[in-house]
Amino acid sequence: MxxxxxxxxxxxxxxxxxxxxxxxxxxxxxxNTKMHQVENPRAATFVGLALEEILEEKLTVDPDQEIIHD
Incomplete structure (x- = not known):
């Protein structure tokens, strides 16, 4: 799951x-950077880390589809 x-x-x-x-x-x-914004990640993959950042609202998107870090 x-x-x-x-x-x-x-x-x-x-x-x-x-x-x-x-x-x-x-x-x-x-x-590429080996840096993420999740304090206690549960994911073992890079995609999982990215999804955790989205869920914690540490990662958003602007109208031009550019990644924005908070």
């Missing part, structure tokens, strides 16, 4: 397409 759940994630970002795109871009950034 995916954690965090898609239902919880869609309360933060309404579009599944935007959610997937944002998570993929951020996962690549985390992989």
């Amino acid at each position: 995916l954690e965090p759940s898609i239902d919880k994630l869609q309360t933060k970002i309404n579009s599944k397409y935007t959610l997937v795109t944002l998570a993929a871009k951020r996962a690549r950034q985390i992989q």
Whole structure:
């Protein structure tokens, strides 16, 4: 089962397409920099870390689809 759940994630970002795109871009950034914004991550993967950042509202998206870190 995916954690965090898609239902919880869609309360933060309404579009599944935007959610997937944002998570993929951020996962690549985390992989390259080895830095993330989750204090106690539960995920073992870069995508999981990106999804946790979205759920904790440490990662948002602007209208131009650029990643924004809080």
